[in-house]
Amino acid sequence: MQNKLFLYNSLSRKKEEFVPLNFPFVGMYVCGPTVYGDAHLGHARPAITFDLLFRYFKHLNYKVRYVRNITDVGHLENDADQGEDKIGKKARIEKLEPMEVVQYFSDRYHVEMNKLNTLTPSIEPRASGHIIEQIEMTKKILEAGYAYEINGSVYFDVEKYNKKYNYGKLSGRVLEDLIANTRELDGQSEKRNNFDFALWKKASPEHIMKWPSPWSLGFPGWHLECSAMGHKYLGEKFDIHGGGMDLLFPHHECEIAQNTIAVGENSVKYWIHNNMITINGQKMGKSLGNFITLDDLFNGTNKVLKKAYSPMTIRFFILQAHYRSTLDFSNEALQAAEKGLARLMKGVETLNKIKASTEGKFNASELKTKCYDAMNDDLNSPIVIAHLFDALKTINAIDAGTENIDDTNLNILKEVYNIFLFDILGLKNDNQQAGNNEMLKEVVDMVLYLRMQAKANKDYATSDFIRNELTKIGITVKDKKDGFEWEV
RNA sequence: GGUACCUUAGCCGAGUGGCUAGGCACCGGUCUGCAAAACCGGCUACGGCGGUUCGACUCCGCCAGGUACCUCCA
The missing domain is CATH 1.10.730 (Isoleucyl-tRNA Synthetase; Domain 1)
Known part of the structure; x- marks a missing residue:
């Protein structure tokens, strides 16, 4: 504890000493799940990694605010131009209101996270609850001249941004390479460049989730939510932004670009990424x-x-x-x-x-x-x-x-x-002792007591019979010096 | 194709320019009527080929194999 905490910063690709921006406060934003399906083992990794960090900060007596969002809108399938919203798609298939899908899977996510003994984040904001903030941020970027509107959608102008700033500073990417290697997309793109990303998308008629905006009835782009909610709850500059390594590009790279234009800086001091489960x-x-x-x-x-x-x-x-x-x-x-x-x-x-x-x-x-x-x-x-x-x-x-x-x-x-x-480490002893069923406990204890007597009489046939039968129904018997133990 | 990373004993995995991580499995022992459990002990690995060095698993180069990102993903 007397020593300093070092954390690996993806931005500098080095371990850096952790010095909070505003001691003793720590602000930490972590990308949470898109709730259109059950959480899998992969989701457990960031949840546990950042829970570990959250717990450690608390142990070190920092005043931590841990924000982990729930993405419930704006996450599209495939590419941005023809993809369907993930939540919307699930809702359409299941004939549910999108927010029913969101509620159902958020609840399930929370149950699983609880079982994993992860502490509840300080704030768990949802993207759909912050449409106004996202619209405001889009306006700022438009006003600054780093976005353009076309057919009711607003896109971030990556090429212009890259002339003055470095698009790719986090992921180590070079825009020229991206241009050279961008895949040919099917269909007509309305974007100036393929690598431009959406801040606001006009909704197609069949799109279920949509909100009014100065540009169209539509929905926010995926990358925007984290920037908007991060600023709302942690300020324009905060200590830590985390998530899975797969979010490094383009998601986090785009966040940096948006932040740089909207608030004048990249907003995050330490970028922390957990690796994947294979x-x-x-x-x-x-x-x-x-x-x-x-x-x-x-x-x-x-x-x-x-x-x-x-x-x-x-x-x-x-x-x-x-x-x-x-x-x-x-x-x-x-x-x-x-x-x-x-x-x-x-x-x-x-x-x-x-x-x-x-x-x-x-x-x-x-x-x-x-x-x-x-x-x-x-x-x-x-x-x-x-x-x-x-x-x-x-x-x-x-x-x-x-x-x-x-x-x-x-x-x-x-x-x-x-x-x-x-x-x-947040571990606990969760071996489900048989104590939850008093009657079972009494019965097994009684049977094992009889077995002890059989053993004392050297009636091993009976004692082995009892043990074998108990083993069959899933009860493990452990002989102790003067007694026994058992577990289911 | 571009960029980055990885390759550690049967398996999962730390780490370091010289000082056998740890866990599981396996083998032996103690205990036990026999088992099981528990405990004790054993198991000395760093993809290949070169180079730097007194000394490399650790640094450098090449080769081989693998993965991630470049599209949604934690």
Whole structure:
């Protein structure tokens, strides 16, 4: 904690020391989901990555405002000229009001995020609730001369912008290359250049979601919402803007361009991007159709899943990789995460029951420092986890009586686990104990008591029969020195 | 085609110019009537070829393979 926090800034492509614009306040904007389908494993990554950062900022006593939007309008399928709004399309197919689709999937998104133990953002604005702000921003850009209106639609003039500013500063792209490589679009484009992006689109007659504006009855362009809402809730300049790496271009690049013209600066000090989750080495994505929804993961209802995985297993799985690395999904990896987490949680139980000695050589302060160092080094959660596993060895040794710990260090050790495992990594013990069904508990306890008696009488046939039958119905029996434990 | 990134033991994954990350699996042991669970121990990897260096998995070059973005995507 005494050391400085370093975060990788996509804009500079370097780790930079985090210095808030307005200490002790931190403003953080993260691109949220477009709610036209269930959240999948890929959505869990930014949610958990920025939850980790949010939690860490809070732990460091910053006053954080975390804004994560919900995109409910303006996100088009295919290219901007002939695409259909994603929400609108879903609504048309399902014969629903678009906002019914939005409500339904937002609710489901929130349920899944809750299960993953992500803290609720400070503000969760919706694009459709900020049409006025987006229209105002479009006006500013038009007035500044960096947008043009044509047939009721307004487009950002990228070529003009690039003459004075650098379009591509975030993504490392060069406009000339973009011009040379832009794909030929089918149909007639009304834009001056293919790489110009829409600030406002005139709605076609069949388009469901539309609002009045000075230019037409229409809807805002996708890139605009984040700029408009970011400014509204965090100011014209704020600390952090995050999202998945796939949003770097064009989405975030366009945001910078809009901001630069509308408010005179690029608005964001640190751009932070999480990497993708892959499956068989390929990005898991909606368009590729290779995604696994969180609901499927939690229930095991997907052919590629060998079993169901708990939300905490998913969270742990994600935290075991650094957020800027790709993370490959597999049953094996998930099962490894599940077992590792269980061992860690068991270690916490042991930690809570071990007693301090008058002396001991374990240095818990050193562990604490190492954990902070890892967090400060661009949120290196896998290293924090590795340190916690290392400490586990000591905890078990103390429990076994082969090592000692003094009172001071025991308290620090407990503090380290509380701070890092629970507060910052946001993990919790979610093994569903059978305690939720009193009757089942009594019955199984009674049966196992009978088994104990059979064992005492060396009637192993009976004792094995009981154990086998319980195993069949999914109850695992663990014999202890003088008793038993079981779990479903 | 352009741009960027990646290649670490059976699997997932950190990291560093010299000091065997960690987890899972596997193998051995302790415990147990036998198991299971738990615990202890073992398993010493960095795509290929050159170069720089006293020393490279780590820096540089080339080659091979892979991925991402360039269109909606977290």
